[in-house]
Amino acid sequence: MSAFTAAEPAATTSDHISLYRAIWRWHFFAGLLVIPFLLNLAITGSIYLFKDQIADTFYAHRNIVADTGPMLPPQKIVDAALAAMPDATATSYREAAAGDRSAVVTVLKGGQSTLVYVNPHNGDVLGSVGSKEEFSWVVKRIHSLEYFGTWTNRIIEIVGGFALILVVTGIYLWWPRRQTGGVLTVRGTPSRRVFWRDLHAVTGAVAGIVIFFLALSGMPWSGYWGANVNAWLTSNDLGYPASLWDDVPKSTKVTQDVVNRPGWIVENAPVPLSGVAAASKSIGLDKAVEIARGLGIAAGFSMALPSDETGVFTASIFPKDLSKERTVHIDQYSGRPLVDLSFDQYPAFGKAIEWGINVHQGQEWGLFNQLLMLATCIAIVLSCVTAVVMWWKRRPAGRLGVPPMPPQRSVYIGLWLIAIAFGAAFPLTGLAVVAMLLADQSVIRFVPPLKRFFS
Structure with missing residues:
Protein backbone atom coordinates (compact mmCIF):
# COMPACT_ATOMS: atom_id res chain seq x y z
CA MET A 1 0.00 0.00 0.00
CA SER A 2 2.75 2.47 0.90
CA ALA A 3 4.62 1.76 -2.32
CA PHE A 4 1.41 2.40 -4.29
CA THR A 5 0.63 5.71 -2.63
CA ALA A 6 4.21 6.87 -2.89
CA ALA A 7 4.34 6.16 -6.59
CA GLU A 8 1.08 7.92 -7.39
CA PRO A 9 2.29 11.51 -7.00
CA ALA A 10 5.37 10.75 -9.06
CA ALA A 11 3.27 9.32 -11.86
CA THR A 12 0.92 12.27 -11.69
CA THR A 13 3.82 14.70 -11.83
CA SER A 14 5.30 12.84 -14.79
CA ASP A 15 1.96 12.92 -16.59
CA HIS A 16 1.63 16.66 -15.97
CA ILE A 17 5.14 17.31 -17.26
CA SER A 18 4.44 15.26 -20.38
CA LEU A 19 1.15 17.06 -21.05
CA TYR A 20 2.72 20.47 -20.41
CA ARG A 21 5.61 19.76 -22.78
CA ALA A 22 3.34 18.35 -25.46
CA ILE A 23 1.06 21.41 -25.35
CA TRP A 24 4.06 23.75 -25.21
CA ARG A 25 5.53 22.04 -28.27
CA TRP A 26 2.17 22.24 -30.08
CA HIS A 27 1.76 25.90 -29.09
CA PHE A 28 5.26 26.62 -30.41
CA PHE A 29 4.66 24.94 -33.78
CA ALA A 30 1.28 26.66 -34.22
CA GLY A 31 2.78 30.06 -33.43
CA LEU A 32 5.75 29.46 -35.71
CA LEU A 33 3.41 28.82 -38.64
CA VAL A 34 0.95 31.67 -38.19
CA ILE A 35 2.80 34.68 -36.72
CA PRO A 36 3.27 36.48 -40.10
CA PHE A 37 -0.39 35.97 -40.96
CA LEU A 38 -1.61 37.06 -37.52
CA LEU A 39 0.41 40.26 -37.89
CA ASN A 40 -1.29 40.92 -41.23
CA LEU A 41 -4.72 40.26 -39.74
CA ALA A 42 -4.09 42.53 -36.76
CA ILE A 43 -2.63 45.43 -38.76
CA THR A 44 -5.15 45.41 -41.62
CA GLY A 45 -7.96 44.73 -39.14
CA SER A 46 -6.97 47.82 -37.16
CA ILE A 47 -7.15 49.90 -40.33
CA TYR A 48 -10.50 48.43 -41.39
CA LEU A 49 -12.04 49.26 -38.01
CA PHE A 50 -11.68 52.95 -38.85
CA LYS A 51 -12.37 52.69 -42.58
CA ASP A 52 -15.19 55.26 -42.48
CA GLN A 53 -13.14 57.85 -40.59
CA ILE A 54 -10.16 57.24 -42.89
CA ALA A 55 -12.29 57.50 -46.03
CA ASP A 56 -13.93 60.74 -44.88
CA THR A 57 -10.49 62.21 -44.13
CA PHE A 58 -8.57 61.20 -47.25
CA TYR A 59 -11.47 61.03 -49.69
CA ALA A 60 -13.62 63.87 -48.40
CA HIS A 61 -13.64 65.41 -51.88
CA ARG A 62 -15.88 62.61 -53.13
CA ASN A 63 -17.70 61.55 -49.95
CA ILE A 64 -18.78 64.86 -48.41
CA VAL A 65 -20.81 67.67 -50.02
CA ALA A 66 -22.44 70.89 -48.92
CA ASP A 67 -26.06 70.39 -47.87
CA THR A 68 -27.82 72.82 -50.16
CA GLY A 69 -31.35 71.53 -49.76
CA PRO A 70 -33.49 69.28 -51.98
CA MET A 71 -31.88 66.33 -53.78
CA LEU A 72 -32.27 65.31 -57.41
CA PRO A 73 -34.41 62.30 -58.34
CA PRO A 74 -32.35 59.06 -58.35
CA GLN A 75 -32.55 58.61 -62.13
CA LYS A 76 -31.07 62.08 -62.75
CA ILE A 77 -28.17 61.20 -60.45
CA VAL A 78 -27.62 57.96 -62.38
CA ASP A 79 -27.81 59.88 -65.68
CA ALA A 80 -25.13 62.29 -64.42
CA ALA A 81 -22.85 59.36 -63.60
CA LEU A 82 -23.42 57.76 -67.01
CA ALA A 83 -22.70 61.06 -68.76
CA ALA A 84 -19.27 61.00 -67.13
CA MET A 85 -18.73 57.36 -68.19
CA PRO A 86 -19.80 57.09 -71.86
CA ASP A 87 -20.93 53.63 -73.04
CA ALA A 88 -21.21 52.39 -69.45
CA THR A 89 -24.24 50.66 -67.92
CA ALA A 90 -25.53 51.47 -64.44
CA THR A 91 -25.84 48.44 -62.15
CA SER A 92 -26.72 50.03 -58.81
CA TYR A 93 -27.52 53.31 -57.08
CA ARG A 94 -26.76 54.14 -53.45
CA GLU A 95 -28.65 57.11 -52.14
CA ALA A 96 -27.01 59.75 -49.98
CA ALA A 97 -27.45 58.79 -46.32
CA ALA A 98 -27.70 62.48 -45.37
CA GLY A 99 -27.75 65.90 -46.98
CA ASP A 100 -23.98 66.28 -46.66
CA ARG A 101 -23.12 62.91 -48.22
CA SER A 102 -22.61 61.98 -51.87
CA ALA A 103 -24.65 59.44 -53.78
CA VAL A 104 -22.80 56.54 -55.42
CA VAL A 105 -23.61 54.96 -58.76
CA THR A 106 -21.95 51.69 -59.77
CA VAL A 107 -21.42 51.39 -63.51
CA LEU A 108 -20.11 48.61 -65.70
CA LYS A 109 -17.94 49.25 -68.73
CA GLY A 110 -15.78 46.77 -70.60
CA GLY A 111 -16.26 44.21 -67.87
CA GLN A 112 -14.90 46.62 -65.24
CA SER A 113 -17.02 47.91 -62.38
CA THR A 114 -16.56 51.53 -61.27
CA LEU A 115 -17.99 53.58 -58.39
CA VAL A 116 -19.02 57.10 -59.47
CA TYR A 117 -19.59 59.65 -56.70
CA VAL A 118 -22.22 62.29 -57.46
CA ASN A 119 -23.36 65.40 -55.61
CA PRO A 120 -27.06 64.58 -55.05
CA HIS A 121 -28.03 68.26 -55.00
CA VAL A 138 -8.64 46.58 -50.85
CA VAL A 139 -8.00 46.56 -47.09
CA LYS A 140 -10.62 43.87 -46.49
CA ARG A 141 -9.25 41.64 -49.28
CA ILE A 142 -5.68 42.01 -48.03
CA HIS A 143 -6.96 41.23 -44.52
CA SER A 144 -8.38 37.93 -45.77
CA LEU A 145 -5.61 37.45 -48.39
CA GLU A 146 -8.44 37.03 -50.91
CA TYR A 147 -6.72 39.85 -52.79
CA PHE A 148 -4.03 37.35 -53.82
CA GLY A 149 -6.25 34.40 -54.74
CA THR A 150 -8.37 31.56 -53.41
CA TRP A 151 -5.55 29.44 -52.00
CA THR A 152 -4.18 32.32 -49.92
CA ASN A 153 -7.67 32.88 -48.52
CA ARG A 154 -7.67 29.23 -47.46
CA ILE A 155 -4.44 29.91 -45.56
CA ILE A 156 -6.22 32.60 -43.56
CA GLU A 157 -8.97 30.11 -42.74
CA ILE A 158 -6.31 27.72 -41.39
CA VAL A 159 -4.71 30.59 -39.46
CA GLY A 160 -8.07 31.45 -37.89
CA GLY A 161 -8.33 27.91 -36.59
CA PHE A 162 -4.76 27.97 -35.32
CA ALA A 163 -5.51 31.22 -33.50
CA LEU A 164 -8.22 29.38 -31.57
CA ILE A 165 -5.67 26.67 -30.71
CA LEU A 166 -3.08 29.23 -29.63
CA VAL A 167 -5.52 30.90 -27.24
CA VAL A 168 -6.62 27.62 -25.64
CA THR A 169 -3.10 26.17 -25.34
CA GLY A 170 -1.74 29.55 -24.26
CA ILE A 171 -4.25 29.78 -21.40
CA TYR A 172 -3.22 26.27 -20.31
CA LEU A 173 0.47 27.21 -20.33
CA TRP A 174 -0.23 30.48 -18.49
CA TRP A 175 -2.45 28.91 -15.84
CA PRO A 176 -0.86 29.55 -12.39
CA ARG A 177 1.07 26.57 -11.02
CA ARG A 178 2.27 27.87 -7.65
CA GLN A 179 4.22 30.70 -9.29
CA THR A 180 3.43 34.30 -8.34
CA GLY A 181 5.14 36.15 -11.19
CA GLY A 182 4.06 36.02 -14.82
CA VAL A 183 0.39 35.62 -13.92
CA LEU A 184 -0.70 39.25 -13.90
CA THR A 185 2.69 40.90 -13.40
CA VAL A 186 5.81 41.08 -15.55
CA ARG A 187 9.14 40.22 -13.97
CA GLY A 188 12.62 41.37 -14.90
CA THR A 189 13.74 43.86 -17.52
CA PRO A 190 13.72 43.77 -21.34
CA SER A 191 17.26 42.37 -21.29
CA ARG A 192 16.00 39.15 -19.67
CA ARG A 193 13.99 36.43 -21.35
CA VAL A 194 11.61 36.15 -18.37
CA PHE A 195 10.41 39.70 -19.09
CA TRP A 196 9.32 38.74 -22.60
CA ARG A 197 7.87 35.43 -21.40
CA ASP A 198 5.75 37.19 -18.78
CA LEU A 199 4.70 39.97 -21.14
CA HIS A 200 3.65 37.37 -23.72
CA ALA A 201 1.74 35.29 -21.15
CA VAL A 202 0.00 38.18 -19.41
CA THR A 203 -1.00 39.81 -22.70
CA GLY A 204 -2.47 36.55 -23.96
CA ALA A 205 -4.26 35.87 -20.68
CA VAL A 206 -5.83 39.34 -20.49
CA ALA A 207 -6.84 39.54 -24.16
CA GLY A 208 -7.31 35.81 -24.80
CA ILE A 209 -11.09 35.71 -24.67
CA VAL A 210 -11.49 38.62 -27.09
CA ILE A 211 -8.80 37.18 -29.41
CA PHE A 212 -10.70 33.88 -29.38
CA PHE A 213 -13.90 35.79 -30.21
CA LEU A 214 -12.19 37.64 -33.07
CA ALA A 215 -10.88 34.40 -34.57
CA LEU A 216 -14.22 32.61 -34.24
CA SER A 217 -16.36 35.50 -35.51
CA GLY A 218 -14.03 35.90 -38.50
CA MET A 219 -14.52 32.28 -39.61
CA PRO A 220 -17.88 32.92 -41.38
CA TRP A 221 -15.95 34.87 -44.05
CA SER A 222 -13.63 31.94 -44.76
CA GLY A 223 -14.07 30.40 -48.19
CA TYR A 224 -14.51 26.75 -47.21
CA TRP A 225 -15.79 26.71 -43.64
CA GLY A 226 -17.92 29.83 -44.01
CA ALA A 227 -19.56 28.67 -47.24
CA ASN A 228 -20.37 25.23 -45.86
CA VAL A 229 -21.71 26.58 -42.56
CA ASN A 230 -23.87 29.07 -44.46
CA ALA A 231 -25.30 26.26 -46.61
CA TRP A 232 -25.89 24.05 -43.57
CA LEU A 233 -27.69 26.82 -41.69
CA THR A 234 -29.93 27.51 -44.67
CA SER A 235 -30.81 23.84 -45.20
CA ASN A 236 -31.73 23.52 -41.52
CA ASP A 237 -33.77 26.77 -41.35
CA LEU A 238 -31.18 28.41 -39.10
CA GLY A 239 -29.99 31.04 -41.58
CA TYR A 240 -32.29 33.25 -43.64
CA PRO A 241 -35.97 32.15 -43.63
CA ALA A 242 -36.10 30.23 -46.93
CA SER A 243 -39.91 30.02 -46.71
CA LEU A 244 -40.13 33.63 -47.91
CA TRP A 245 -39.16 32.38 -51.39
CA ASP A 246 -41.79 29.62 -51.52
CA ASP A 247 -44.31 31.59 -53.57
CA VAL A 248 -42.00 33.53 -55.88
CA PRO A 249 -40.06 32.39 -58.97
CA LYS A 250 -36.30 32.24 -58.29
CA SER A 251 -33.39 33.02 -60.58
CA THR A 252 -30.01 31.31 -60.60
CA LYS A 253 -28.46 34.43 -59.07
CA VAL A 254 -27.88 34.89 -55.35
CA THR A 255 -27.89 38.11 -53.35
CA GLN A 256 -24.12 38.59 -53.42
CA ASP A 257 -24.30 38.59 -57.24
CA VAL A 258 -26.39 41.77 -57.27
CA VAL A 259 -25.60 43.49 -53.95
CA ASN A 260 -22.19 45.06 -53.31
CA ARG A 261 -22.06 44.35 -49.58
CA PRO A 262 -24.65 41.77 -48.56
CA GLY A 263 -25.08 40.53 -45.02
CA TRP A 264 -23.42 37.16 -44.41
CA ILE A 265 -26.68 35.35 -43.68
CA VAL A 266 -28.36 36.45 -46.93
CA GLU A 267 -25.40 36.48 -49.34
CA ASN A 268 -26.45 33.12 -50.82
CA ALA A 269 -30.18 33.77 -50.69
CA PRO A 270 -31.72 33.47 -54.20
CA VAL A 271 -32.80 36.52 -56.14
CA PRO A 272 -36.43 36.26 -57.35
CA LEU A 273 -37.62 36.95 -60.88
CA SER A 274 -39.94 39.68 -62.10
CA GLY A 275 -43.14 38.53 -63.78
CA VAL A 276 -43.04 39.46 -67.47
CA ALA A 277 -46.40 40.10 -69.16
CA ALA A 278 -47.37 41.45 -72.54
CA ALA A 279 -46.67 45.18 -72.92
CA SER A 280 -44.92 45.18 -69.54
CA LYS A 281 -43.05 48.38 -68.75
CA SER A 282 -40.55 48.84 -65.94
CA ILE A 283 -41.61 51.13 -63.13
CA GLY A 284 -38.15 52.76 -63.29
CA LEU A 285 -35.61 53.62 -60.63
CA ASP A 286 -37.43 56.63 -59.20
CA LYS A 287 -40.58 54.62 -58.49
CA ALA A 288 -38.56 51.67 -57.10
CA VAL A 289 -36.77 53.98 -54.67
CA GLU A 290 -40.10 55.55 -53.69
CA ILE A 291 -41.53 52.07 -52.96
CA ALA A 292 -38.50 51.11 -50.87
CA ARG A 293 -38.75 54.30 -48.84
CA GLY A 294 -42.46 53.70 -48.37
CA LEU A 295 -41.64 50.30 -46.89
CA GLY A 296 -39.54 52.06 -44.26
CA ILE A 297 -36.06 50.98 -45.33
CA ALA A 298 -33.38 53.08 -43.63
CA ALA A 299 -31.76 56.04 -45.38
CA GLY A 300 -28.55 55.37 -47.29
CA PHE A 301 -29.73 52.12 -48.86
CA SER A 302 -28.50 50.75 -52.18
CA MET A 303 -30.74 49.83 -55.11
CA ALA A 304 -29.45 47.17 -57.51
CA LEU A 305 -30.93 47.66 -60.99
CA PRO A 306 -32.45 44.86 -63.09
CA SER A 307 -29.90 43.43 -65.50
CA ASP A 308 -32.47 41.97 -67.91
CA GLU A 309 -36.22 41.70 -68.48
CA THR A 310 -36.70 39.18 -65.65
CA GLY A 311 -34.49 41.01 -63.16
CA VAL A 312 -35.71 42.80 -60.05
CA PHE A 313 -34.91 45.99 -58.20
CA THR A 314 -33.10 45.00 -55.00
CA ALA A 315 -33.02 47.52 -52.17
CA SER A 316 -30.56 46.62 -49.42
CA ILE A 317 -28.87 48.15 -46.44
CA PHE A 318 -26.47 46.57 -43.95
CA PRO A 319 -25.79 49.39 -41.46
CA LYS A 320 -24.00 49.45 -38.13
CA ASP A 321 -27.39 49.23 -36.43
CA LEU A 322 -28.33 45.60 -37.05
CA SER A 323 -32.00 46.25 -36.35
CA LYS A 324 -32.12 48.24 -39.63
CA GLU A 325 -30.51 45.51 -41.76
CA ARG A 326 -32.85 44.75 -44.64
CA THR A 327 -33.14 43.34 -48.17
CA VAL A 328 -36.17 43.94 -50.40
CA HIS A 329 -36.61 42.49 -53.91
CA ILE A 330 -39.14 44.46 -55.97
CA ASP A 331 -40.81 43.30 -59.19
CA GLN A 332 -39.64 45.74 -61.86
CA TYR A 333 -43.06 45.83 -63.57
CA SER A 334 -45.70 45.66 -60.87
CA GLY A 335 -43.64 47.28 -58.11
CA ARG A 336 -44.73 44.49 -55.78
CA PRO A 337 -42.24 43.54 -53.04
CA LEU A 338 -41.50 39.89 -53.83
CA VAL A 339 -39.29 39.26 -50.80
CA ASP A 340 -38.89 41.60 -47.84
CA LEU A 341 -36.29 40.32 -45.38
CA SER A 342 -35.19 42.16 -42.25
CA PHE A 343 -32.89 41.31 -39.35
CA ASP A 344 -35.73 40.57 -36.94
CA GLN A 345 -36.83 37.72 -39.24
CA TYR A 346 -33.53 35.84 -38.90
CA PRO A 347 -33.55 32.76 -36.64
CA ALA A 348 -31.68 33.16 -33.34
CA PHE A 349 -28.55 31.45 -34.65
CA GLY A 350 -28.46 33.68 -37.72
CA LYS A 351 -28.85 36.76 -35.54
CA ALA A 352 -26.00 35.60 -33.30
CA ILE A 353 -23.62 35.18 -36.26
CA GLU A 354 -24.53 38.57 -37.72
CA TRP A 355 -24.06 40.14 -34.28
CA GLY A 356 -20.64 38.52 -33.96
CA ILE A 357 -19.63 39.83 -37.39
CA ASN A 358 -20.85 43.30 -36.46
CA VAL A 359 -18.80 43.34 -33.26
CA HIS A 360 -15.81 41.89 -35.14
CA GLN A 361 -15.93 44.90 -37.48
CA GLY A 362 -16.26 47.36 -34.60
CA GLN A 363 -19.78 48.46 -35.54
CA GLU A 364 -22.01 47.39 -32.65
CA TRP A 365 -21.26 49.91 -29.88
CA GLY A 366 -19.77 52.83 -31.74
CA LEU A 367 -16.35 54.15 -30.77
CA PHE A 368 -16.12 51.85 -27.75
CA ASN A 369 -16.41 48.80 -30.00
CA GLN A 370 -13.75 50.19 -32.35
CA LEU A 371 -11.34 50.86 -29.49
CA LEU A 372 -11.96 47.44 -27.93
CA MET A 373 -11.16 45.67 -31.19
CA LEU A 374 -8.18 47.97 -31.76
CA ALA A 375 -6.82 47.09 -28.31
CA THR A 376 -7.24 43.42 -29.17
CA CYS A 377 -5.37 43.87 -32.45
CA ILE A 378 -2.56 45.61 -30.57
CA ALA A 379 -2.52 42.69 -28.12
CA ILE A 380 -2.13 40.28 -31.05
CA VAL A 381 0.79 42.30 -32.42
CA LEU A 382 2.38 42.42 -28.96
CA SER A 383 1.91 38.66 -28.53
CA CYS A 384 3.59 38.02 -31.88
CA VAL A 385 6.51 40.34 -31.15
CA THR A 386 7.10 39.00 -27.64
CA ALA A 387 6.92 35.42 -28.94
CA VAL A 388 9.63 36.12 -31.50
CA VAL A 389 11.88 37.93 -29.00
CA MET A 390 11.36 35.20 -26.39
CA TRP A 391 12.22 32.51 -28.93
CA TRP A 392 15.28 34.42 -30.15
CA LYS A 393 16.63 34.69 -26.63
CA ARG A 394 16.19 31.00 -25.81
CA ARG A 395 17.11 29.34 -29.13
CA PRO A 396 20.40 27.42 -29.29
CA ALA A 397 22.91 28.70 -31.85
CA GLY A 398 22.18 27.33 -35.30
CA ARG A 399 19.00 25.53 -34.20
CA LEU A 400 15.30 26.32 -34.11
CA GLY A 401 14.91 25.54 -30.42
CA VAL A 402 11.61 23.66 -30.48
CA PRO A 403 10.46 22.73 -26.94
CA PRO A 404 11.49 19.12 -26.11
CA MET A 405 9.17 16.21 -26.71
CA PRO A 406 7.30 14.99 -23.60
CA PRO A 407 8.81 12.19 -21.48
CA GLN A 408 5.72 10.03 -22.03
CA ARG A 409 4.90 9.78 -25.72
CA SER A 410 1.49 8.28 -24.92
CA VAL A 411 0.26 11.80 -24.24
CA TYR A 412 0.13 12.30 -28.01
CA ILE A 413 -2.86 9.95 -28.15
CA GLY A 414 -4.86 12.66 -26.41
CA LEU A 415 -3.55 15.27 -28.83
CA TRP A 416 -4.55 13.11 -31.78
CA LEU A 417 -8.07 12.84 -30.38
CA ILE A 418 -8.18 16.62 -29.97
CA ALA A 419 -6.91 17.06 -33.54
CA ILE A 420 -9.63 14.76 -34.89
CA ALA A 421 -12.36 16.58 -32.93
CA PHE A 422 -11.04 19.97 -34.00
CA GLY A 423 -10.75 18.79 -37.59
CA ALA A 424 -14.42 17.82 -37.58
CA ALA A 425 -15.33 21.41 -36.63
CA PHE A 426 -12.74 23.19 -38.78
CA PRO A 427 -11.63 20.77 -41.53
CA LEU A 428 -8.83 22.80 -43.14
CA THR A 429 -7.24 23.63 -39.79
CA GLY A 430 -7.71 20.02 -38.69
CA LEU A 431 -5.83 18.80 -41.76
CA ALA A 432 -3.03 21.25 -41.01
CA VAL A 433 -2.86 20.00 -37.41
CA VAL A 434 -2.70 16.39 -38.58
CA ALA A 435 0.08 17.28 -41.03
CA MET A 436 1.94 19.06 -38.22
CA LEU A 437 1.63 16.08 -35.86
CA LEU A 438 2.67 13.61 -38.59
CA ALA A 439 5.74 15.68 -39.41
CA ASP A 440 6.60 15.98 -35.72
CA GLN A 441 6.14 12.28 -34.95
CA SER A 442 7.69 10.85 -38.09
CA VAL A 443 9.91 13.10 -40.20
CA ILE A 444 11.39 15.34 -37.49
CA ARG A 445 11.67 12.53 -34.96
CA PHE A 446 13.48 10.03 -37.20
CA VAL A 447 15.58 12.21 -39.52
CA PRO A 448 18.73 13.10 -37.50
CA PRO A 449 19.62 16.41 -39.26
CA LEU A 450 16.06 17.67 -38.87
CA LYS A 451 15.85 16.40 -35.32
CA ARG A 452 19.00 18.32 -34.42
CA PHE A 453 17.89 21.49 -36.24
CA PHE A 454 14.48 21.53 -34.58
CA SER A 455 15.83 20.70 -31.12
Missing part, protein backbone atom coordinates in the same frame (compact mmCIF):
# COMPACT_ATOMS: atom_id res chain seq x y z
CA ASN A 122 -26.72 69.38 -58.39
CA GLY A 123 -25.53 66.24 -60.21
CA ASP A 124 -21.83 67.17 -60.23
CA VAL A 125 -19.56 64.14 -60.54
CA LEU A 126 -17.08 64.30 -57.65
CA GLY A 127 -14.81 61.45 -58.65
CA SER A 128 -14.68 57.76 -59.46
CA VAL A 129 -12.73 54.67 -58.46
CA GLY A 130 -12.68 51.08 -59.62
CA SER A 131 -14.83 48.87 -57.40
CA LYS A 132 -11.81 46.67 -56.71
CA GLU A 133 -9.60 49.68 -56.04
CA GLU A 134 -11.82 51.32 -53.42
CA PHE A 135 -10.00 51.72 -50.08
CA SER A 136 -12.11 49.52 -47.80
CA TRP A 137 -12.45 46.82 -50.48
